[in-house]
Amino acid sequence: MSGHAIISGGSSGIGLAIARQLAGSGWRLSLLARDRDRLAEAAELLAADGAMTVRIRSVDVADQPALASAVQDAVAALGPPSLLIAAAGMVVPGHFAELEDAAFTRTMAVNYLGSLYLVRAALPALRLARAPRIVLISSGAGLLGLYGYAAYAPTKFAVRGLAEALRSELAPEGIGVSVVFPPDTDTPQLHAERRLRPLATSRIATGARVQPADAVARAILRGIRRNRFVIAPGWEMTTLAWLHSLLGPLLHRFWFDRVIRACHRQPPTGPMSQITCQPAQDDGLF
Numbered sequence: 001m002s003g004h005a006i007i008s009g010g011s012s013g014i015g016l017a018i019a020r021q022l023a024g025s026g027w028r029l030s031l032l033a034r035d036r037d038r039l040a041e042a043a044e045l046l047a048a049d050g051a052m053t054v055r056i057r058s059v060d061v062a063d064q065p066a067l068a069s070a071v072q073d074a075v076a077a078l079g080p081p082s083l084l085i086a087a088a089g090m091v092v093p094g095h096f097a098e099l100e101d102a103a104f105t106r107t108m109a110v111n112y113l114g115s116l117y118l119v120r121a122a123l124p125a126l127r128l129a130r131a132p133r134i135v136l137i138s139s140g141a142g143l144l145g146l147y148g149y150a151a152y153a154p155t156k157f158a159v160r161g162l163a164e165a166l167r168s169e170l171a172p173e174g175i176g177v178s179v180v181f182p183p184d185t186d187t188p189q190l191h192a193e194r195r196l197r198p199l200a201t202s203r204i205a206t207g208a209r210v211q212p213a214d215a216v217a218r219a220i221l222r223g224i225r226r227n228r229f230v231i232a233p234g235w236e237m238t239t240l241a242w243l244h245s246l247l248g249p250l251l252h253r254f255w256f257d258r259v260i261r262a263c264h265r266q267p268p269t270g271p272m273s274q275i276t277c278q279p280a281q282d283d284g285l286f
């Protein structure tokens with residue numbers, strides 16, 4: 001499997017880890033992200049990994065005309081893409097009432113519309129490619145709405161909905177679609193968002209295993225090779241992806257709600273973000 005891969009968010013984290021694993025197998029790579037320096041560093045890394053052709057383009061995925069032009073240029077330079085990966089994303093954790101309106105609109109613009117615009121820009125070229133596949137990166141928060149993710153979770157639900165609709169519509173044309181539910185993954189995004197998570201969010205996430213980005217990228221590429229629609233790296237995400245409708249209400253009722261209650265036991269005296277968790281032995285199931 002090789003050809004041209006266009007990766008939004010290819011300069012960091014999961015997107016870069018996927019690019020690095022494609023680098024040595026003859027793929028021509030187009031990376032799209034905003035920060036030019038990080039893009040240039042990624043290109044150097046990929047060249048050292050054995051990539052013959054790497055194109056970088058600074059673009060904001062929320063800017064539809066700019067993204068369309070970046071995709072057109074990539075296709076003109078390196079041909080129709082066999083792989084289109086929408087990995088650009090952001091997260092602003094926080095309490096619903098305290099988040100700025102802009103956190104909701106910007107996160108939707110980048111995570112959902114950025115994925116949508118990428119697919120719409122690339123679709124005509126995907127129709128000309130050999131064995132084309134679209135890969136949209138959602139999240140565990142695209143399966144369960146979680147405390148502290150009021151701005152993020154809806155964007156990842158939207159990505160999942162888009163992937164399901166595209167899968168049905170594009171299958172007759174021979175265009176494959178995958179949706180990825182990464183677990184907590186060791187990337188700059190995770191490190192940055194951990195500092196902003198409300199305490200209850202951190203406590204709910206405590207049990208979650210953090211996976212290295214290269215392990216998540218390997219699982220994604222394995223899923224792509226097997227033509228999987230749902231790609232859920234690790235047993236926690238696999239279980240959640242298959243059973244979330246059943247498990248969601250149970251997790252909320254018997255685990256998350258108890259953690260959150262423990263965090264709210266102290267009478268609030270200030271903003272929600274200043275409420276601390278009391279030491280509790282019986283906060284959750286685990």
Ligand SMILES: NC(=O)c1ccc[n+]([C@@H]2O[C@H](COP(=O)([O-])OP(=O)(O)OC[C@H]3O[C@@H](n4cnc5c(N)ncnc54)[C@H](OP(=O)(O)O)[C@@H]3O)[C@@H](O)[C@H]2O)c1
Nearest residue numbers: 009011012013014033034035060061088089184185187189
């Ligand atoms: N890490 C996790 O635990 C985790 C878990 C579940 C899902 N995810 C999802 O996985 C995807 C990748 O996340 P990551 O953890 O690898 O994050 P990351 O290391 O922060 O990488 C994000 C990438 O997206 C690019 N990007 C962000 N905003 C952009 C914009 N407006 N326009 C163009 N590019 C943009 C960044 O480059 P610039 O900043 O230079 O633009 C960077 O290349 C995201 O969709 C994220 O929500 C991550």
